[in-house]
Every structure is written in C-alpha cells, then in structure tokens.
Amino acid sequence: MTSHGFVLCAVTGMAVLALAGAPAGAEGTFKVKVPPGKWKALKVPNQPKGVSVTVEAKSNGAVAVAFVDSGEYGHLPAVTRPLFQGRIDQHLSFSVTIPSAGDYFVVLDNRTAEEPRAVTVTVRRARSDQARAREDSIGSFQRQLDEFQRNLNQVFLFDPVPLRIKECGAPKAFTTSSAIVLCREYASMLQETLGDRTKAGDAILFTVFHEFGHVLLAQWKYPAYDNEEVADEFATAAMVLLGQKDRVRAKAEYFAAKPSSAEAIAKAFRDDRHPLSAQRARNILRWADDPSLVRKWQTLFVPHLQTAALEQYLQQPAPLMDRGLIAQELASRR
Ligand SMILES: [Zn+2]
Structure with missing residues (x-):
C-alpha cells in the first residue's frame, strides 16, 4: 500500500454514475390451439419503435406463421405486407425490428390442415438502449463499490460485508444485519436533485462511509453502532x-x-432513517473542522487498523494520530 489515494479513484467513478429510467423488455409465452381450417392472431401490444422482437414458436405439426402490424390485422387472414412470413414444421424462430410504435400480431394460419395444431409461442423484446445503459451503469457502480470495500479493507480490519446496488422502488440506503444496500433510486434522486455529478458523488461517498460506520462499529463491538449521529461522526473522522x-x-x-x-431530499427520503438536514450538515462541518476529531477516534481506530496502515501512519510527518499509541499497537502485534 503506497497511499490512500484509492478513495479518490473509487469515488471519481461514483461521481460518474448516470442512471436513466426505462422499462425493461417485455416477454411472454402463450399456448395456442388452432383448429383445422382456422387461423388465430396473438397480440403483441405497445411495441416501441426500433426495438428488436424475437418470436420463437413450437408446434405439433406444420402451420403458417406471419408477423404483421395493426393495419395489416384488419385484412386478415389475407397477408399482403408482413414483417415476417414463414412456416413452422416443429420449431421456428425469427426476429423483427419494429418500424413504428404500436400493436403487432403473430398470426398462426391452419386453414389448409385437417388436424388441430398446438402451438407454443414465446415473444421476447430485446432490452432497449436506455435499459441496457441503466443496467450497465448499475453494474459499473457495483464494481466501484466492491473496489471501494476492498480498498477500505486494506486500511481497516473488518470482515467484508455484501454491498449491493439494486432497484428498491424507493430512494433509500440502509444497512441490514447481513448487507449494505444502496438503492438505484437513491443515487438517481441525489443526481436529479443536486443536478451535478460531483456533488452527487460526494453525497454518495459520505453515505457509503456512514453505512460502513454502522457495520464497522458493530463488528468492533462499539455500543452506539446503531446511532445515526455516531455513524455520521465516524464517517467524518474516517474520511478525514x-x-x-x-x-x-x-x-x-x-x-x-x-x-x-436538503429539504427536497429529506422529503424524498420520507421513509429513510437518514434525512439530509441542514442541522446534520452543520454537525459534519463542525466535526470536519475540529483538529482533535481524529485524536478523539484514535483509541477506536488504532486497534482496528491493518498493520501496513499503522506503519504508514507512523511515518507521516504530521501524524493525525498519536505516534506513541500507534507504536504501542504495532509492538503488541509482533
Ligand atoms: Zn445510518
């Protein structure tokens, strides 16, 4: 370990987080019985322009199949301008790109047969570019959080905990007995309200330190680990x-x-235990500017620092912590 510049790297990434909203792909499987001499059409509703729809069909015998738009639907069973037309023997799979937004239909035509056909049709819509971008950004944010935890673990002694970014349906960040959860909606909401990636990144970084505060303090058997103000002060001291x-x-x-x-965010965080109040911000400023803050926390920090980190702190020209205390801790580990 050469320096603690790691946090900057981890966090620069977090500031880049951009999460767009878009519905996920539509999907469905349908079982259709088509009597001899008849045809049936399956509606594939509300397709946006430009998406790719894949249709997979399995049948117990030959049947004609077509994929048509709603204009063509009015002329069925005549098919003049299909987006796809073919014949299933047992199995058939095809993809079409939706030319304009609207309803579409899979047509199964058994008019020439003398046997009924049982057809299973699966329709899959490829994820939209927006949905894909959102999933990619969640994945990249998850990797940054994992990296952050690995780096934090190079400084502090603790058992790593599952750290997840996921869709929660509400803007929250919370710690359970088994995991730290950062909701995608929380990161999006910070970004929207603050309108600035750097500011959102700073706020998310503080949140991550705060949540780790609960986890580390609990693992270190600190009695007030569940207290919000204690977790804020811990986060401030650790960041300093x-x-x-x-x-x-x-x-x-x-x-x-x-x-x-702060108020706008507090409203969005109604159900959260961590309102970003102006009072809470003033506390954090007061702690951050207090030169004795790290000294106050050092009796807790020092026994829980990795040996390499202790050695590094001992060599700093202006140590934030008591050299004597660090030397004593190092001696006890030899
Ligand atoms: Zn908390």
Missing part, C-alpha cells in the same frame, strides 16, 4: 483520516448553505 476532508466538507457545506436542497 483517509485524506477526504475536502469532499466531506464540500458535501456538508452545500447542504448547510442550501437548506432547500
């Missing part, structure tokens, strides 16, 4: 120790100076 004072200050200064933003 790791050279992130500017980022924790920037975040808190913004919320202290813009109670309207």
Whole structure:
C-alpha cells in the first residue's frame, strides 16, 4: 500500500454514475390451439419503435406463421405486407425490428390442415438502449463499490460485508444485519436533485462511509453502532483520516448553505432513517473542522487498523494520530 489515494479513484467513478429510467423488455409465452381450417392472431401490444422482437414458436405439426402490424390485422387472414412470413414444421424462430410504435400480431394460419395444431409461442423484446445503459451503469457502480470495500479493507480490519446496488422502488440506503444496500433510486434522486455529478458523488461517498460506520462499529463491538449521529461522526473522522476532508466538507457545506436542497431530499427520503438536514450538515462541518476529531477516534481506530496502515501512519510527518499509541499497537502485534 503506497497511499490512500484509492478513495479518490473509487469515488471519481461514483461521481460518474448516470442512471436513466426505462422499462425493461417485455416477454411472454402463450399456448395456442388452432383448429383445422382456422387461423388465430396473438397480440403483441405497445411495441416501441426500433426495438428488436424475437418470436420463437413450437408446434405439433406444420402451420403458417406471419408477423404483421395493426393495419395489416384488419385484412386478415389475407397477408399482403408482413414483417415476417414463414412456416413452422416443429420449431421456428425469427426476429423483427419494429418500424413504428404500436400493436403487432403473430398470426398462426391452419386453414389448409385437417388436424388441430398446438402451438407454443414465446415473444421476447430485446432490452432497449436506455435499459441496457441503466443496467450497465448499475453494474459499473457495483464494481466501484466492491473496489471501494476492498480498498477500505486494506486500511481497516473488518470482515467484508455484501454491498449491493439494486432497484428498491424507493430512494433509500440502509444497512441490514447481513448487507449494505444502496438503492438505484437513491443515487438517481441525489443526481436529479443536486443536478451535478460531483456533488452527487460526494453525497454518495459520505453515505457509503456512514453505512460502513454502522457495520464497522458493530463488528468492533462499539455500543452506539446503531446511532445515526455516531455513524455520521465516524464517517467524518474516517474520511478525514483517509485524506477526504475536502469532499466531506464540500458535501456538508452545500447542504448547510442550501437548506432547500436538503429539504427536497429529506422529503424524498420520507421513509429513510437518514434525512439530509441542514442541522446534520452543520454537525459534519463542525466535526470536519475540529483538529482533535481524529485524536478523539484514535483509541477506536488504532486497534482496528491493518498493520501496513499503522506503519504508514507512523511515518507521516504530521501524524493525525498519536505516534506513541500507534507504536504501542504495532509492538503488541509482533
Ligand atoms: Zn445510518
């Protein structure tokens, strides 16, 4: 380990997080019985322009199949301008690109046969570009969070915990007994309200430190690990120790100076235990500017720092923690 610059890297990535909203792909499987001499059409409703729809059909015998738009549907069973036309023997699969938004139909034509046909039709819509971009950004954010935890674990002694970014249906971040969960909606909401990736990144970084505060304090058997103010103070002290004072200050200064933003976010966070109030921001500023903050926390930090980190802190020209305490801890480990 050469420096604690890691947090910057992990966090620069977090600031890049961009999450767009788009519905996921539509999918369905239908079982259709087509009597001899008859035809049936299956509606594939509300297809957006430009998506790719894949149809897979399995049949117990030969049957004609076509994929048509709603204009063509009015002329069925005559098919003049199909997007696809073919014949299933047992199995058939085809894809079409939707030329304009609207309803579409899979037509199964058994008019020339003397036997009924049982057909299973599966319709899949490829994810839209927006949905794909959103999934990619969740994946990249997840990788950054994993990297963040690995880096944090190079400094502090703790058992890694599952750290997940996922869709929750509400803007939240929370810690359970088994995992830290950051909801996608939380990150999106911060970005929308703050309108700035750097500010959103700072706020998300503080949140991650806060949630790790609960986890690390619990693992270290600190009695008030569940207390929100304690987790905030821990997060501030840890960020100062790791050279992130500017980022924790920037975040808190913004919320202290813009109670309207804090209020807007507090409203969105109705169900959350962590309202971003101006008062909370003022506490964080006060702690961040207090030169004795890290000294106050050092009796808890020092026994829970990795040996390599302790050695590094011992060599710093202006140590944030007591050299004597660090040397004593290192001696006890030899
Ligand atoms: Zn909390």
